[in-house]
Structures are given as C-alpha cells and as structure tokens.
Amino acid sequence: MSKNVKFVQGNEACVEAALYAGLDFYAGYPITPSSEITEAFAYRLPQIGGKFIQMEDEIASLCAIIGASLTGRKVMTATSGPGFSLMQEALGYAIMTEIPCVIVDVQRGGPSTGLPTQGSQGDVCQARWGTHGDHAIVALTASNHQDVFSITVEAFNLAEIYRTPVILLLDELVAHMRERLVIPQPGEIPLVERLKTSVKEGVDYHPYLPREDGRLPMSDFGGVHRFNVTGLFHDMWGFPSSEPRVVHGLLHHLVDKIENRADQLARYREFYIEDAEQLLLSYGAASRSARHVVEDRRLHGERVGLLELQTLWPFPSGIVRQKCARAKSVVVVEHNMGQIMQAVKLAVDHPDKVFLANRIDGVFITPSDIMNILRLIQGKGV
Amino acid sequence: MAIKNYLRERFFPHLWCPGCGHGMVLNGLLRAIEKLGLSKNEIVMVSGIGCSSRITGYVDFHTLHTIHGRALAFATGVKMARPELNLIVPMGDGDALAIGGNHFIHAARRNIDITAIIMNNRIYGMTGGQFSPLSGENISATTAPFLTIDPSFDVVQLAKAAGATFVARTTTYHIQQMSDIIQQAVLHKGFSVVEVLSQCPTYFGRKNKIGDAVDMVAYFKKNTTPIGSKAKQENPYLLERGIFVKEEKPEYCSLYEKVVQKAMKGQ
Numbered sequence: 001m002s003k004n005v006k007f008v009q010g011n012e013a014c015v016e017a018a019l020y021a022g023l024d025f026y027a028g029y030p031i032t033p034s035s036e037i038t039e040a041f042a043y044r045l046p047q048i049g050g051k052f053i054q055m056e057d058e059i060a061s062l063c064a065i066i067g068a069s070l071t072g073r074k075v076m077t078a079t080s081g082p083g084f085s086l087m088q089e090a091l092g093y094a095i096m097t098e099i100p101c102v103i104v105d106v107q108r109g110g111p112s113t114g115l116p117t118q119g120s121q122g123d124v125c126q127a128r129w130g131t132h133g134d135h136a137i138v139a140l141t142a143s144n145h146q147d148v149f150s151i152t153v154e155a156f157n158l159a160e161i162y163r164t165p166v167i168l169l170l171d172e173l174v175a176h177m178r179e180r181l182v183i184p185q186p187g188e189i190p191l192v193e194r195l196k197t198s199v200k201e202g203v204d205y206h207p208y209l210p211r212e213d214g215r216l217p218m219s220d221f222g223g224v225h226r227f228n229v230t231g232l233f234h235d236m237w238g239f240p241s242s243e244p245r246v247v248h249g250l251l252h253h254l255v256d257k258i259e260n261r262a263d264q265l266a267r268y269r270e271f272y273i274e275d276a277e278q279l280l281l282s283y284g285a286a287s288r289s290a291r292h293v294v295e296d297r298r299l300h301g302e303r304v305g306l307l308e309l310q311t312l313w314p315f316p317s318g319i320v321r322q323k324c325a326r327a328k329s330v331v332v333v334e335h336n337m338g339q340i341m342q343a344v345k346l347a348v349d350h351p352d353k354v355f356l357a358n359r360i361d362g363v364f365i366t367p368s369d370i371m372n373i374l375r376l377i378q379g380k381g382v
Numbered sequence: 383m384a385i386k387n388y389l390r391e392r393f394f395p396h397l398w399c400p401g402c403g404h405g406m407v408l409n410g411l412l413r414a415i416e417k418l419g420l421s422k423n424e425i426v427m428v429s430g431i432g433c434s435s436r437i438t439g440y441v442d443f444h445t446l447h448t449i450h451g452r453a454l455a456f457a458t459g460v461k462m463a464r465p466e467l468n469l470i471v472p473m474g475d476g477d478a479l480a481i482g483g484n485h486f487i488h489a490a491r492r493n494i495d496i497t498a499i500i501m502n503n504r505i506y507g508m509t510g511g512q513f514s515p516l517s518g519e520n521i522s523a524t525t526a527p528f529l530t531i532d533p534s535f536d537v538v539q540l541a542k543a544a545g546a547t548f549v550a551r552t553t554t555y556h557i558q559q560m561s562d563i564i565q566q567a568v569l570h571k572g573f574s575v576v577e578v579l580s581q582c583p584t585y586f587g588r589k590n591k592i593g594d595a596v597d598m599v600a601y602f603k604k605n606t607t608p609i610g611s612k613a614k615q616e617n618p619y620l621l622e623r624g625i626f627v628k629e630e631k632p633e634y635c636s637l638y639e640k641v642v643q644k645a646m647k648g649q
Contacts (some may be wrong), residue, residue: 025463046638046645049646051462052636053459056484060488062460063452063458064458064459066456067428067446067458067460071460090452152502221426221460221467222426222444226422227425228439228446229445229447230447231449237392306487326534350407
C-alpha cells in the first residue's frame with residue numbers, strides 16, 4: 001500500500017490524529033494559535049457524520065464536549081492560554097466526574113493576552129495546577145508532526161483507560177510549522193475504545209464503583225442505566241456525599257489512579273544518553289534545538305545527550321532521576337522561566353547540577369543559545 | 383406511571399427548606415412528564431449550581447449536576463450528540479441569568495431543542511441570601527443591606543429577544559398551569575423557556591418581610607394575571623403569566639443534519 005504522506009501544520013497533524021483515534025464530537029471557540037484545529041473540524045466532521053459546534057466561549061466548549069462524552073462519543077476541544085484559563089473550572093469537573101476528553105492547549109506567550117502569535121511553553125504549570133483542589137492530571141506534548149500524531153492518539157487512549165481529561169500541550173512553533181507527516185494505516189497504532197459496563201438492564205449499576213483493576217466501566221447517557229453525575233464529592237451511585245470516608249476514598253482514587261502510574265504513563269525519547277556527561281532535558285518545540293546541539297556536539301566528540309519528555313504530567317520523576325544519575329550536569333531547555341526545571345530539581349539526586357537554558361521573548365531558542373549555556377557550565381565562557 | 387416512580391427515593395430527604403417552592407416545581411414537572419408518557423431513559427436533566435440545581439439528584443432520569451451557570455452548555459453537548467433525547471434544564475435565577483447569562487442567550491439564539499426551566503426565587507439561597515439579577519430594585523439582601531439599586535431582567539423579554547421560540551411564565555401557586563406549560567415546552571421543538579416564580583421563605587421572604595411560605599404563594603396569586611386579562615388593563619403592575627411566544631422555527635440539530643448532508647454530498 002502506498003504511504004499517505006502529507007505536508008501539513010502541526011495543528012493539522014493533531015486533527016488527522018484525532019480523526020484516526022475516532023473523534024466524532026468537537027466543540028471550540030476561535031483563538032490564535034489554535035484556530036486551525038477548530039476550522040479543520042468544522043470542515044471534516046460533517047463529512048463523516050460527526051458533530052461540530054462553535055460555542056460562545058471556551059468555558060462552553062469544554063462543557064459541551066464533557067456532555068457529549070457522556071453519551072459515548074470521543075471528544076476534543078482546542079484553545080490557547082487565555083481560553084485554557086477559562087476552562088479550568090470545567091477541567092476540574094471532568095477530573096471529578098471522570099469523563100474522558102482531550103483538551104489541546106496550543107501555547108502562546110503569556111500572561112494575559114501576551115504574545116498571541118508567538119510561541120511559548122508557559123502553560124506547563126497551569127496544566128498541572130490550574131484547576132482548584134488536589135488532583136492529578138495527564139499532560140502530553142510533542143516536538144514534531146509525526147510525534148504530534150502519535151501523541152494525540154495516545155491522548156485519546158489514555159483518556160479512555162483512566163477516565164480522565166488529557167491535556168495536549170502543543171506550542172505555537174510546532175502548531176504553525178509545516179512538516180512532513182505520514183498518516184499511519186488503520187490499525188497501525190492501537191486504539192482504546194470506551195469500556196462499557198456489562199451490567200444488564202434492571203440490575204443495579206454503580207457508575208462510580210471501580211473494578212478490581214481500578215477501571216470504571218461506563219454506561220452512555222440515553223442508555224438503559226440512569227445515574228447521577230456531579231462535581232460534588234459523591235458515592236458509588238454518583239450521589240453527593242460529604243461523609244469523610246467517601247471524600248477521602250474518592251480523592252485518593254482520583255489522584256492515585258494517575259500518580260501511582262507515573263512510570264507507566266511516561267512517554268519520552270532519548271538520544272545518546274548512555275554515556276552523556278552533559279544531559280539536555282527538553283520537550284516540545286524547544287527540544288528541536290536541543291536535538292540539534294546534541295547531534296552537532298557528538299560530531300565533535302563531546303558526550304552530550306538528550307532526554308525529550310512527551311509526558312509532562314504526571315511528572316516521570318523515577319525515569320528522570322535514573323536518566324540523569326550519571327550526567328555531570330543537566331540542562332533543562334524550555335520556553336518559560338523554568339517550569340519543568342523545578343520538577344527536574346525535585347526529581348534528581350543532586351539538584352545543584354540542574355541548569356536552565358531558556359528563552360521567554362517569543363523567539364525559538366536556538367542551538368547557539370543552548371551552546372552558550374553549555375560553555376558557561378563547562379567554564380569555557382561564551 | 384405513578385409520580386413516585388420518577389423519584390430516586392434512595393436519596394431523600396431532599397435538602398430544600400420547609401416551604402421552599404422548588405419542591406412544587408418538581409411536582410409540576412413530574413406531572414407534566416407523566417402526562418407526556420415519556421420513558422425515563424429518554425430524558426436527560428442537566429443542572430448547574432444552587433438550591434434549584436439539586437433537583438437533578440432526586441429524579442430517576444439521566445442526570446447531570448454540573449458547575450455554576452454552565453448547565454445549558456453541557457446540555458447543548460448532550461443534545462448535539464444525541465438529538466433524540468429530551469433535554470430538560472432546571473436553573474436558578476442567578477445560575478441562569480447572572481453567571482449563566484451568556485449561555486442562556488446563545489442557547490436561545492441557536493434555537494436548540496432544550497427546555498429551560500428558570501426557578502426564579504429572586505435570591506441566591508444556597509449561599510445565604512444575596513440579591514440576584516432577578517431580585518429587582520429596593521430589595522433587602524445580605525449583599526444589599528441598604529436595599530438593591532440593580533434593575534431586574536424581564537426573563538420573558540430577554541428570552542424572546544434572544545430568539546427562544548417558546549417562552550412562558552407561571553408560578554408555584556398555579557401548579558396546574560405550570561404542569562400544562564411544561565408539557566407544551568417539552569413537546570415544542572426548539573429552545574423553550576419557562577419562568578416559574580418560586581418562593582424562598584428562608585431568605586427572600588424573611589429579609590423582605592413578605593411573610594411565610596403560604597403568604598408568598600398567596601402573593602403570586604394576587605400579583606399575577608393571565609396574559610391580556612382585563613385585570614392587567616386595570617392594574618398594569620400585575621405580572622402576566624401564560625405562554626408569550628410559541629413559534630415554529632428551524633431547530634439547531636435539524637439544521638446541523640442538513641450541514642452533514644451538504645458536506646457528504648460535496649465529497
């Protein structure tokens with residue numbers, strides 16, 4: 001079979017992947033630099049009988065996809081920083097009610113309206129802690145279009161397995177860049193379909209009673225089981241409860257189902273890590289420059305390696321600690337003021353060997369920016 | 383089916399105060415559904431946050447108790463995904479028209495087939511008696527110790543202007559009318575708005591010295607009149623109740639189906 005090759009933007013790679021994963025409901029609101037995603041679904045979804053709706057704001061967009069997910073559909077919305085800020089309350093609702101959905105945040109410079117058309121990775125911590133209360137979250141990212149494709153499919157799969165919202169943290173640089181994309185054949189990437197309850201009509205179905213393996217089989221709204229869904233702490237029936245035992249149990253369930261599986265959820269790529277004395281740790285667009293530095297320095301015989309994270313949350317602390325153990329220095333390369341660097345410092349055995357190479361001015365960090373930092377650490381001066 | 387069969391008795395007693403009007407709205411709503419003969423599996427009830435929104439917990443439908451003000455946005459998602467389901471969205475006055483005002487006018491503009499029931503007790507009850515955008519002027523509330531200066535929305539005018547194709551008002555005193563109106567609202571294909579004046583004796587009544595629950599319900603009897611009645615001509619201060627708007631216009635999900643047909647043909 002001939003390969004299905006496209007030359008597309010990162011945003012289009014995300015759309016192709018979502019359709020590959022079986023997305024059939026999308027709600028969105030225009031915002032730069034994510035609008036191409038919303039526009040593409042407006043065109044593509046009606047062609048396959050799927051549902052597209054442009055809502056009145058980002059809050060409504062997330063609410064609408066949560067409602068649609070409850071009827072059994074695979075759903076997504078896409079936005080950028082300001083819209084992602086608006087979504088935080090509904091994000092917490094999806095976490096609390098365990099409703100699968102995928103939220104794309106194509107990051108731009110912030111805070112506030114910031115730099116609408118320029119790249120940033122400033123929403124990493126917002127993805128982790130933007131919504132109120134203790135909680136866990138899954139947030140993924142990718143640095144090139146082929147990986148955007150596979151990670152988007154992965155986002156849908158993880159949302160179904162763990163019954164959780166999954167955040168896809170793209171950035172303007174990758175989203176608007178054009179690059180080659182090979183669309184995988186159907187079946188090439190495994191898809192996870194929704195786990196439906198096997199409880200028959202007329203038999204009590206407990207929507208919030210996890211199975212032995214921790215998973216919660218669902219019943220679609222409109223189906224034979226009628227149940228209550230609420231953002232309040234709730235019992236196995238989905239009915240509000242403030243009983244301390246119920247509250248404690250549910251909060252632990254919500255956090256543990258993700259945090260206890262941080263290593264399993266970790267997706268990452270590694271380049272020349274084995275003997276690396278200087279280890280670059282990066283993700284998303286920034287890791288493209290980091291990769292360039294590593295390839296270049298290796299040609300000069302320098303032992304530089306790269307760990308590219310694709311799962312940012314839950315933070316893969318165990319893997320980061322292990323991969324960083326032998327390096328003399330770890331340089332975190334990111335387009336923010338050290339949001340992942342803080343997590344790396346907490347994870348490694350020697351936080352004082354962790355440094356930051358960053359740019360926060362809307363400009364793509366260059367290999368020479370990173371080289372300068374490496375030389376400073378090595379005591380060579382710029 | 384008996385009314386009792388629509389209730390989740392497991393979750394009783396309910397949390398509403400003695401004398402609260404919201405139980406009367408539940409009564410009128412369930413009688414309407416009983417008369418319509420709808421199956422429980424065909425009904426999705428979506429609510430936001432507030433005293434009124436707790437109604438979803440007590441009924442044996444597919445129920446979605448969401449976040450403050452956003453019930454109609456969630457309901458829009460459910461309806462678009464499964465247009466054959468009946469969506470009923472009970473909301474409080476603050477929930478529907480303060481924090482949820484934007485979603486309210488946009489749901490009306492789309493004319494999506496959802497029945498919105500605004501349980502208007504003119505106060506935020508759950509948080510302890512603050513004024514709402516439906517309280518009106520010269521009302522005493524915990525956030526208006528010197529009485530309100532905020533004018534009120536007229537729900538009927540607002541819904542009409544925003545594009546709702548079924549708009550009605552009734553009260554908890556007029557249970558029979560409430561039930562009839564809700565029946566018609568559910569049957570109507572398009573966005574339906576039913577404002578039900580409901581009493582909050584705990585906060586609104588007590589703060590404004592209107593009396594107890596019975597006095598408040600009697601107030602609805604005395605101060606409302608059927609649309610276009612002679613009494614209204616004689617006393618313009620009376621509030622009209624009944625069906626103000628009932629018109630056929632293309633419904634959103636049906637229009638979307640046409641978009642799908644067009645898109646598929648174009649391929």
